[in-house]
Amino acid sequence: MRVIEFNDVVKAVRDIIVHCGTDLPQDAYDALKQAMEDEKSPVSKEVLKQILENADIAKDEKRPLCQDTGLAVFFVKVGDEVKINGGLLKDAINKGTEQGYTDAYLRASTCEPFSRANLKDTVGYNLPAIIHFDIVAGDKIDIEYAAKGGGSENVSRATVFPPAAGKDGIVEYVKEVISNAGPNPCPPITVGVGIGGTFEKAAISSKHALFRTLGTHNEDPEMDELEQRILTEINNLGIGAMGMGGTKTALAVHIESNPCHIASLPVSVNVQCHSSRHTHITI
Amino acid sequence: MSKTYNLTTPLTEEQTRMLKAGDIVYLSGVIFTARDAAHKRLVDLIEAGEELPFDLEGSVIYFVGPTPPKPGDPIGSAGPTTSYRMDSYSPTMLKHGSKGMIGKGKRNQDVKDACKEYGGIYFGATGGAGALLGKQIKSAEVIAYPELGPEAVRKLEVENFPVTVINDTYGADLYQMGREQYEVK
Numbered sequence: 001m002r003v004i005e006f007n008d009v010v011k012a013v014r015d016i017i018v019h020c021g022t023d024l025p026q027d028a029y030d031a032l033k034q035a036m037e038d039e040k041s042p043v044s045k046e047v048l049k050q051i052l053e054n055a056d057i058a059k060d061e062k063r064p065l066c067q068d069t070g071l072a073v074f075f076v077k078v079g080d081e082v083k084i085n086g087g088l089l090k091d092a093i094n095k096g097t098e099q100g101y102t103d104a105y106l107r108a109s110t111c112e113p114f115s116r117a118n119l120k121d122t123v124g125y126n127l128p129a130i131i132h133f134d135i136v137a138g139d140k141i142d143i144e145y146a147a148k149g150g151g152s153e154n155v156s157r158a159t160v161f162p163p164a165a166g167k168d169g170i171v172e173y174v175k176e177v178i179s180n181a182g183p184n185p186c187p188p189i190t191v192g193v194g195i196g197g198t199f200e201k202a203a204i205s206s207k208h209a210l211f212r213t214l215g216t217h218n219e220d221p222e223m224d225e226l227e228q229r230i231l232t233e234i235n236n237l238g239i240g241a242m243g244m245g246g247t248k249t250a251l252a253v254h255i256e257s258n259p260c261h262i263a264s265l266p267v268s269v270n271v272q273c274h275s276s277r278h279t280h281i282t283i
Numbered sequence: 284m285s286k287t288y289n290l291t292t293p294l295t296e297e298q299t300r301m302l303k304a305g306d307i308v309y310l311s312g313v314i315f316t317a318r319d320a321a322h323k324r325l326v327d328l329i330e331a332g333e334e335l336p337f338d339l340e341g342s343v344i345y346f347v348g349p350t351p352p353k354p355g356d357p358i359g360s361a362g363p364t365t366s367y368r369m370d371s372y373s374p375t376m377l378k379h380g381s382k383g384m385i386g387k388g389k390r391n392q393d394v395k396d397a398c399k400e401y402g403g404i405y406f407g408a409t410g411g412a413g414a415l416l417g418k419q420i421k422s423a424e425v426i427a428y429p430e431l432g433p434e435a436v437r438k439l440e441v442e443n444f445p446v447t448v449i450n451d452t453y454g455a456d457l458y459q460m461g462r463e464q465y466e467v468k
Contacts, residue, residue, distance in 0.1 A: 022414075041465055043285075043305070043447075047409055050445075054412035063414040064350045064360040067433075105359055107350040107433055116320060118432050151365045151388070151410065183458050184365050184388035186410040238466030242387065242409055244447070245461015275411040 002079070002139035004283060006086030009141070012283055013096025016145050018104040020277040021069055022062050024055040027214040028251075028276040035188050035241075035248040044246030048188075051241070051274055062104075066275045069106035070147030072097045072129040075208055079138035089141070094129050101126040109150070132204060144211045146278035152189060155181035158203050158268035167226060170195065170267050175233050177269045178250070183243020186273035188251045190214065191234065193227075194268040196258035205256035206270035211278050212254045220257070227253045241274075251276075289443070293341025294382040296402040302448045304455035308406065309443040314343040314385070316437040318364060321428055322372035325436075329379055336427035336436055343383035343406075344376060348433035349417065358423040358439070360413030363387040366405070370394050377403040385446055389458060398450050406446035407457070419444045 029052070036048035058065040074093055084092065101108065108120035110127060119127065136142075157177045161169050174193060194205030218224040230253045240246020251274070260266060285305035290298055292312035302308065315337055317325060328335055346366055350359030366386030373384060374397035382403055387410040398405060408416060420439050427436040449457045 041461065043461065050409045050412050050415060054409070054415040057418065058360075058414040061414070063353070063417065065414060066411045067348060067350050067360045067362050067413040067417075068364070069350060069360075105351045105353050107348065107359075109433075120432070149411075154365065182389055182462075183407075184367070186387065236467035238462045238464065240461055240465060242407065243389075243458045243461070244407075245458075245463075245465045247465055273411055 001081055001083045003083050003085050004141065006084055006092050009084065009089065009092035009283060010096040010099065012281060013093050013143070013145070014099040014103065016143070016279050016281055017072065017097060017100025017106070017147070020145065020147055020279050021064050021104045021106045022058045024058070024065055024275065024277065025279060029055055031214040031251040032188070032274060035251060039241065039246050039248045041240050041244065041246035043244045044241035044248065047241035047244055064104070064106055065277065066149065067107060068109065068149040068151065069101065070149045070277065071109060072101070072126060073146045073148045073207065074129060074131045075134070075144040075211065076131060077134045077136045077142040079140045080135055081139040082141055090131060093131055094124065094127050097129040098125045098127055141283040143283065144278070144280045146211060149273050149275065152185035152271040152273040155185045156206070156270045158199065158206070158266070160199055161265040161267060163263070163265050165265055169265070171230055171233060173267055174230050174253075174269050175237070178234050178271070179237050181271065182239055185271045186275070187239055187243060188241055188248050188274050190251050190272040190276055191230070191253045192270040192272065193230070193253060193255045194270070195255060195266070196260035197266060198261070199266055201258055202266035202268040203270070205258060206268035209254035209256040210270060210272045210276070211280070214252050214276065218255060223255045223257055227255050292343050294343060295341060296382070299382050299402045299404045300452050302404055302451055303453070304448050304451045304457040304460060306448045308446050308448065310343065310446060311442050311444070312440070314345050314439050314441055314444070316345045316347050316439060318346055318348050318434045319368045320431050320434045321436050322369050322376070324428060326372045326375045329375055337438065339376065340380040342381045343385060344381055345439065346384065346386035350413070352423070358417055358420050361417040361420055362413035363408045363410055366390055373397065377401040390450055395450050395454060395456065398452055399454050402452050404448055404452065405450035407449040408444075408446050416444065
């Protein structure tokens with residue numbers, strides 16, 4: 001067994017949260033820069049210029065990229081030879097989240113669903129974090145983190161098709177979701193598509209798909225082709241940066257596909273705004 | 284062709300009626316922040332005939348919930364939030380003298396109609412540009428509902444705050460116009 005100290009996990013989580021709040025990851029920055037160069041609409045080009053300038057200011061002056069500093073979402077792979085000394089791994093991740101959000105002056109955005117009371121004083125500052133655990137072989141902890149904003153989450157959708165819907169049905173569905181969303185999710189967006197599994201497996205896959213590095217291809221050639229097909233359809237919608245009209249509505253489409261029940265074809269669409277704050281560490 | 288204007292608040296109907304969807308405006312002066320929770324309270328006050336925490340006449344309302352300020356700064360990052368959540372309240376605000384709203388994303392027909400009828404403008408600011416926009420805010424003061432935290436009503440003093448006219452007083456909608464121009468059918 002490898003023993004990892006509780007406080008080491010807290011510090012590692014705190015550090016990635018502080019970093020992600022102000023420093024747009026290189027893959028997102030590069031994708032936006034490319035979009036600005038390719039964009040045909042002068043108005044959207046100007047918006048993209050402002051978005052990149054914002055990223056420069058945020059990094060240089062350590063200011064949050066966006067006032068919506070998100071809910072903290074984690075995908076954690078825990079090695080079966082790891083033991084945490086001093087507490088539970090889940091508690092360490094939550095504690096690191098609270099410290100990171102507090103130390104970097106990020107916004108506390110969690111609230112009670114109906115009273116809308118902010119949970120900063122009761123549950124904790126921007127707590128609880130959303131954590132998806134998996135157990136793998138080995139003696140390491142692998143943590144993927146994203147700060148997930150509300151505007152793009154609000155336009156995300158899931159459904160379960162009959163198998164006959166096939167690829168065409170999925171393409172039409174994703175197109176419809178993005179078309180209805182229009183300017184609201186802060187385009188240019190990244191579109192995570194979860195296919196197969198069960199209802200919730202598709203949704204979790206669509207979220208995890210957003211963590212993939214922008215500019216990389218799907219390892220499955222069939223899914224890679226489907227990603228490109230959906231991306232073209234989305235960019236043909238003409239929504240553009242912040243919905244001002246343009247040729248770059250999405251930076252990328254990322255698909256995660258799973259085996260599913262013989263009776264169903266679940267599909268979920270999770271949208272990520274242009275401020276794609278995500279990172280990955282191994283402890 | 285879109286034009287660029289420098290305007291100082293409060294806005295007059297003469298000013299708002301000259302703006303067209305697509306125009307770029309650099310706003311200076313005092314603006315007020317309010318999101319869903321604050322709008323509900325403000326509209327409740329209007330309907331009860333009670334006094335508001337600020338003068339609505341010519342006012343510009345910014346839909347924003349900023350991050351906490353770092354020591355020495357007036358405000359943290361402060362970009363727009365999605366505006367449709369304010370759709371049910373905005374017509375009442377416009378009817379009672381407010382002349383502008385700053386947010387991002389689509390508005391419903393009621394808001395567009397109210398812009399026409401009362402001479403209001405819906406401005407879009409760049410979502411996700413909170414660091415850049417926060418720097419154009421020179422002072423910030425919570426003037427109502429501090430218990431709402433980021434959603435409290437703040438009086439902001441802004442300088443050359445960059446916005447684009449999305450919905451003008453003639454019923455035009457930049458989101459529709461822009462999309463029609465670039466849609467590939």
